[in-house]
Amino acid sequence: MKNIYQWSLVLLFGTMTACDSLLDIDPEYTQDAENFFNTEEDFDRAIIGVYDMMQPAYLNLWIGEIASDNAIAGGESVNDSRGLHEIENMTHGGVNEELRAVMRVNYTGIARANYIFENQDKADFEGKDLILAEAKMMRAYFYFNLVNYFGDMPLIVDRRISINEISSAPRTPKGEVYQQIESDLREAIGVLPWNVDQTGRLTKGAAMALLGKALLYQQKYEEAATVLGELIDTNQAGYALFEDYETLFLVQNEHVAEDVFTIQFSGLQGGDYGCLVCLNGNAAVGFHSIRQYTGPVYADGNSYNLPTGDLYEAFEEGDIRRDASVLDLEAFIASQPNPDEITYAIGGGGHTGYYNNKYIKRLDELGLPDNDLTSPLNYRAIRWADVLLMAAEAFQRSGNDERARTELNKVRSRADMPAITTSDDALYQDILQERRLELSGEGFRFFDLVRTGQASDKISGFIAGQHEVFPIPQVEIDLAGGNWEQNPGY
Template sequence: MKKTLKAGTLFICGLMAAVSCDDFVNVDPLYTRSADNFFRTPTDYQQALTGAYDPMQTSYLDLWIGEIASDNSIAGGEGVTDTEGLHQIDAMTHGGVNNELRSLWRWMYAGVTRTNYIFENRDKLEFDDKARIMGEASFLRGYYYFELVKFFGAVPLIVDRQLPPGEVSSQVRTPATEVYAQIEKDLQAAADALEWTTPVKGRITKGAALALLGKAYLYQNKFTEAATVLDQVINEGGYDLFNNFETMFRVVNEGSKETVFDIEYVGVEGGSYGCFVCLEGFAAVGFHGIRGYDGPVYADGNSYNLPTKDLYDAFESGDPRRDASILDIEAFIAAQEEPGKIKYVTGAGGHTGYYNKKYLKRSDELGLGDNDLTSPVNHKVIRFADVLLMAAEAHNRKPSANDNLALQYLNRVRTRPSVGMAALNLTGTALTEAIYRERRVELAGEGLRFFDLVRTGKAAEEIDGFEAGKHEVFPIPQDEIDLAGADWQQNPKY
């Protein structure tokens, strides 16, 4: 049975007992299971783990904000009050009252609480598959805290326990370095416990844990550690670049050798506009769809997260990744047999003429019910090309630079048959800049651009309205500051 989490779950609920604020897992009859009589069988642990996976279903926000806060996309939509928080982020006018940031905070802490619930009860039962379950739980907690720290900086760090109500007001924001230390510990534990492959599609693997660990190291400028971990993924994981960049993001090609860590979605009815965390489909795809569209190939949507001309022009001449990543709607219509019959409208939230083609609603990939909410397309959070480019950067920027290996990894991405760009021959800072440019075009539309600009110190020069010393992190939701009553100081300048 599918577990549920109300969209209004509060952070204070996340810090306290999960079962007191929300249904942790659905059981029959309702409310007859508690911590005292749960975790009695291996199935109980598996149900709890499934519940801990569930908040990842909200990953559309991570993708949106990572693009819209950068120079890659604008918010789009019906108007500037349509998902207003995204427009505030687009304009760099966001503050502590922002629905999208509040939702992200609450959902990630819901995930933390669910994993902590498992760890708090880990010693109640021994069984054969327990190490794998605890390994996946370790990854999930590391993932949720990674999302929190990359968005908000210092955040309360609660590990292996639920928080009694009387302790909520005494919780402090833990320095980001300590949060990262816990993330590293969790992801290494996951990597140690898990195998490179799994018989269950969508479950976390050793490769996913090591790749996210490498990314966490990279975000801290720990380049030597990142290089070591990412090399292991490259050399031992059995991953490879997919043979067709154009079709890599299609449902039919999910689970390819390029997929290191994805979030699984299915195209069946589930959730609603009042409960995005309840969705079984990937909301980003439906909302990226072309507004009022009537024509071949694609399907009507809401025109969110629209790529900019700046991104379109960032591709080198002849790079096939441009047209595989970005749909130029007017060029597409003009190339059809009966262009005059194709219709679409633009929203008052902005129009660039471009759409995110990697995650674009297509007529042959529609879910059931309200297909804006039920896309079966998976979210590719880390793919092998990202691993290669992270490793290239790590080798290039570490104290004992290995530019030869960095260049090899970079060119492996550029020159693969489905891309066919010319190999580069660079060293030092010129190679560094080439890796940054390659990340932008290779990973366009995948939600990484803002965080890449921040961690490399380039955000202020590339993002209009970005204020150094402020916008590197997002504000703590004011509701959470007020609810916790813990005297948290807001992030600087907000």
């Protein structure tokens, strides 16, 4: 059993799927819990339903790269997934399917977690505290996504919300949402174990890493340094950098010591393009892959989320992470013994000559047909290198350059790169640059640029005071009876 998503999932929530409208998660009063939440098995099925809503991680992976200087949208044409092209060009507005999916998916996850808390007193059994802790961490993760995409968002805790309440649910200030995120994570940390028997379950280390990230995003540097420093110094889970960066992102090297917070996928169940958020496979992998490719190592795909030449050139000479992260397709073909027999096509949505080599289809890693949609490649939401770099940033910003260099150079050493010796702002910039290189193609670049105030200098078309957050989907404003104001500039 590869992970918890291969369990049979009973549909506990009526029509509550990621394809439904925001907060319209259940026909009002048709779902009750009188015949559910009575046994340990019921609670375990319910928590798997919450885990399930983390699987649309491809949205973060796409938007976090395409909105930045790291990638372009690509694809078949500019009309194919138009929303991604609008995000690339910073012309996105209130009508955008990808952004609407972000909102629906995360609120559906929150609603599923809240449903558990609403019924938490119906049964007692050993291990219920762990289920509640898992639900708290995932609720924090969903709210963290929402505030970073949209800013102020309605904060709904421990209960479902009726569709008739939408118009009276105001957008909660971002700071208050972050308070709930921190509270949920601190409570989860107090309960979750360092290690788990079942692959895919959340851990204390994952919750600590996410808390450190939430604090860093709020510029609470000293608090972030404390949490991340404790995680690094205690490290009872045995986290470590995987020795070979060049093979880190292969399926065979999943569930290694570098994995801190990983979203699991399975290649054993298919789906269709009508509901990408409903898949059990990692949709990003097929979409990133080489259009109509015929040749060794790789498999054909849809040529989305294509790295830019700017990213490729940002790597220092000799940095092994460049080719491990960014596939220069023509150079790869030229290095093969039969280059004339290798063919591929260029999509009309843009072409850079580069592909995301971390999340890409390989011939020996294919899931069941349609293998564009059934990749078993897990998504690393936070890995140990990210923890070290977040800690380096938090320590530097709170005045401890020595500790910052220590954590930074652990990451550089794994890549066989020389140690950084700078201090003050030069060190800070080195840390941010290292984040771009180490984590390229993983969906963090846009949010890093925004939170550090560098987006307007790095992203073409970025308007300060507007593009730090994305627009609230207009259809959701309409569903809220016009009670929600659109974000400035949209």
